[in-house]
Amino acid sequence: MSLAALAADFAPARLPPETEAFRREVRGFLNEALAGRAPRDRAKTWTGWDADFSRALAARGWVGLTLPERYGGGGKDQFHRFVLVEELLANGAPCAAHWIGDRQSAPLLLKFGSEEQRRRWIPAICRAETFFCIGMSEPGSGSDLASVRTRAVRDGNGWRLNGGKVWTTWGHRADMMIALVRTSGTPEDRHNGLSQFLVDLRAPGVTTRPIRLSYGESEFSETRFDDVFLPADSLVGEEGQGWAQVNAELAFERSGPERIYSALVLLDLWTRHLEAESGARAEVLLGRHLSNLATLRAMSVALTARLEAGLSPVVAAALLKDLGTATEQAIPADIADMVEPGAPDPELMATLAFLHQLSAVFSIRGGTREILRGMIARGLGLR
Numbered sequence: 001m002s003l004a005a006l007a008a009d010f011a012p013a014r015l016p017p018e019t020e021a022f023r024r025e026v027r028g029f030l031n032e033a034l035a036g037r038a039p040r041d042r043a044k045t046w047t048g049w050d051a052d053f054s055r056a057l058a059a060r061g062w063v064g065l066t067l068p069e070r071y072g073g074g075g076k077d078q079f080h081r082f083v084l085v086e087e088l089l090a091n092g093a094p095c096a097a098h099w100i101g102d103r104q105s106a107p108l109l110l111k112f113g114s115e116e117q118r119r120r121w122i123p124a125i126c127r128a129e130t131f132f133c134i135g136m137s138e139p140g141s142g143s144d145l146a147s148v149r150t151r152a153v154r155d156g157n158g159w160r161l162n163g164g165k166v167w168t169t170w171g172h173r174a175d176m177m178i179a180l181v182r183t184s185g186t187p188e189d190r191h192n193g194l195s196q197f198l199v200d201l202r203a204p205g206v207t208t209r210p211i212r213l214s215y216g217e218s219e220f221s222e223t224r225f226d227d228v229f230l231p232a233d234s235l236v237g238e239e240g241q242g243w244a245q246v247n248a249e250l251a252f253e254r255s256g257p258e259r260i261y262s263a264l265v266l267l268d269l270w271t272r273h274l275e276a277e278s279g280a281r282a283e284v285l286l287g288r289h290l291s292n293l294a295t296l297r298a299m300s301v302a303l304t305a306r307l308e309a310g311l312s313p314v315v316a317a318a319l320l321k322d323l324g325t326a327t328e329q330a331i332p333a334d335i336a337d338m339v340e341p342g343a344p345d346p347e348l349m350a351t352l353a354f355l356h357q358l359s360a361v362f363s364i365r366g367g368t369r370e371i372l373r374g375m376i377a378r379g380l381g382l383r
Helices: 003-009 019-033 051-059 078-090 096-112 115-126 242-255 264-276 280-308 314-338 346-363 369-379
Strands: 132-135 151-154 158-169 176-182 194-200 206-211 220-231
Touching: 003 280, 003 314, 019 078, 051 096, 078 264, 078 280, 096 115, 096 132, 096 176, 096 242, 132 158, 151 176, 158 176, 158 194, 158 206, 176 242, 194 220, 194 242, 264 280, 264 314, 264 346, 280 314, 314 346, 314 369
Parallel strands: 132 176
Antiparallel strands: 151 158, 158 220, 176 194, 206 220
């Protein structure tokens, strides 16, 4: 990929005017649905699990918004989904239950799955009846997905799965996993021999264990597969094409506003705090973060236009995720430096304390900074 091609992925784009009416509708719903929710809880944004909230969204047709109506989706374009996601994040809605299925699993099945898989799973995702997670990272491998060791081998009219996944977001609460596993070769073969499978997380031989993080909560899990039988129709797409499929999936994961807005609830609280206690240094810092967010938002809208055009801007999405993570981590760090200990704003301090601990995760989830920069360098022919 040339620099010119990368720049083309970020060609300026605008949200269509008709999305603004939809924005008002979403905002009105969220004002009522999230009334009284504490800012610290809202700061979890898309990592906060609330199945009832997901079902309330689904009842309005807002889960699977861009999926075809024949599979239970909303039939809307990617721009409408951008607006929906932006409002959910800005208001701190708890979307984790349906998030992965809506953002990645259903679009993946729509593109690569069999018709039987589409008809079975996509409507269940759109109704928020079945919740998905993704099995990519493995113990000892981190974000180096090509070093997958978990293996599925043929067994009669199906497969036997052995191995494990780690850092799976809400794997201990999800119903299904789409796992990237090795079906041939060895880890040294890297991208070759990888396939994706649908795995029922309640099947015999599957064990999930929540991972408790430093701030006392468990959004991630470790999953073990011990001789798990997978029916033949569990294979997603073609055997050996898992690497190409997962890269298409990651473009959806890394290009959205959730890679920009994880600290937006905190920034909003701090802005209100500055209305009473301001200063030149604080105002300069606020202006810097707002200008960064405005630029990142424009980049995310541009990638939304590429997705709407049916393209898969993998390198550009990795770049946006890396830049977005830097801003997301800088916001709580900078605010912590600005706010005096014991400041008389308990909501601000509680939210700041939570995000200050959580922010270390931002540069891990969705691909570590080092892995992403390696992808960008390779994509540009620099290594």
